[in-house]
Amino acid sequence: MNFLETFKVALEAILSNKMRSGLTMLGVIIGVLAVILLVSIGEGARVYITKELTGLGTNLLIITPGKTTTSGGFHPPSAGTVRKLTYDDAQALRRRAWLLTDAVPIVLGTGRIKFKNLGRDTMVIGTTPEFQRVRNLFIGIGNYVSQNDVDTKAKVAVLGTKVKEELFGDQNALGQVVMLSDARYRVIGVMQKKGTSLGWDVDDVIFIPVTSGQELFDTDSLFEILASTPRAEDVERAIAQIKNILIRRHAHKEDFSIQTQGAMLSTMDTILGVLTAVLGGIAGISLLVGGIGIMNIMLVSVRERTREIGIRKAIGARNSDIMAQFLIEAITLSGVGGVIGIILGVGIALLIPLFVTVLPTSVSLWSIAMAFSFSMAVGVFFGVYPARKASLQDPITALRYE
């Protein structure tokens, strides 16, 4: 009895009890669907975050005050600061660290911006002109903060598109005077629209000169210094150079931390990889349950068809023929279930981003291949025992079975 023949027999048996076969398959369908869906959501998050972090500018170095022993990853913003990072530190780096293309001092805070009777609490970032290049954020209309503005502590502001729309609507904002906390600032430019990046609305921000920012927040320290190197190979040497310069300025103490974009990227990648694996594993459990459903139904089916097994053996079926018949039946159930699950899973994964825009998905070929081969393996694994049980039936006992 060849394979095609056995397959036809198995298919006939499956179709003769559509309801039962359908429900059994549903277990596998849901399992495969869950694997593909959850893995594609995990993968989607990974692809999305990698893209966003890379979009911040590669070869980025972030220097923060305070020493953290871990390299890469996130640092607690309130970590005990021994000595502050100052504007002069940034200036020193800019002058002497020749491996760096930029060293941008940053102060960060929130402030209340008012225009006429409209007000808005928003994030205020004090920067230098190079910030645009380092963070890939560019001016739309007017001018960005200039070096002269920084040197003279000019009261000038560049608005994010959202802030501009909230306060000025369709009106021209350039040249208007706004109140930022209690100081008067002149609007000199509006940024390009950028949208949300890693949960941070880049358009809901006001940029001012870093020196004005220090005055505004009444501080002489910096939130961080953003530095960048032209080539990825230079990152390690640049770090050494930064340390060298800053340690000398900080009384020979390393009381600052340097994070690299690459380290952050790989940390995130690891975290999200684990997340994807966990999601896939949870979904795998439901696939396992589906497999147990197949085994259950196959055992019932073997018992119900004891007499059929007896008859087939009496007219010449070998043990292997009976084994093949039931095994292929189980594999067909799980295989067809797997294919349906893949079609549904991929379909839903592709539809999700259209309706839930915050949930990016990425259907990977390996998750499809894995889900399918896993579902086939489930069919084989959970089909072997019932099929073997069927094939070892004694023909006489089987024929007498009522």
Place this chain on the structure above:
Amino acid sequence: MIHLSDISKTYRMGELDICALCGVSLTVKAGEIIAIMGPSGSGKSTLMNVLGCLDRPTGGTYTFEDREISAMNDDELAHVRNAKIGFVFQSFNLLPRFSALKNVEMPLVYSGVPSKYRTERAVPVLEKVGLGDRMEHKPTELSGGQQQRVAIARALVNNPPLLLADEPTGNLDSRSGEEILNILVDLNNQGVTIMIVTHDHDVAARCKRIINLKDGQVVGDRVQA
């Protein structure tokens, strides 16, 4: 054609060994038609199962067409059942999900005949047993006599030299039983060796040789005119 020598089949029941067949020896020549009779529990069915290679004897030797059956493995026995022996059961034993034609084709599936030739071979056999117009019916749509004729067609489709019938008329009314018996006798006239287990003396009367069993032993073996 068949030679049984001191065949025994014993079952263990608790402490006791009970023999269903206790040293049966007999020889069957090709072309015979034999009735096997005896009271319930005399070992008729066990003998039938041993002859039909469904069961292995616990002792003695069984030679079928010069081949030693007792020494065969499961697959070889399956091949003998498929190609050399046709079974007809009291309760027909057709597969209810399949049409009469598919039921008759079933043994050919296991002998590896491709599907287009299967129908070619099954149709004439069904016509021979008078069911040419009922081939697409399922067993449940057929009368008892018709079902037994499908079963005979299935037993014959591989042209086996031996046909074993276990109470073939037991579940049928007398008219249908008569028809089935006519078919069997007719087949015997065409050269098929036939052995029928029966209680029915009218059935036995149509057979040329009658073997009587009692308590697992042959107590009578006579040829009638």
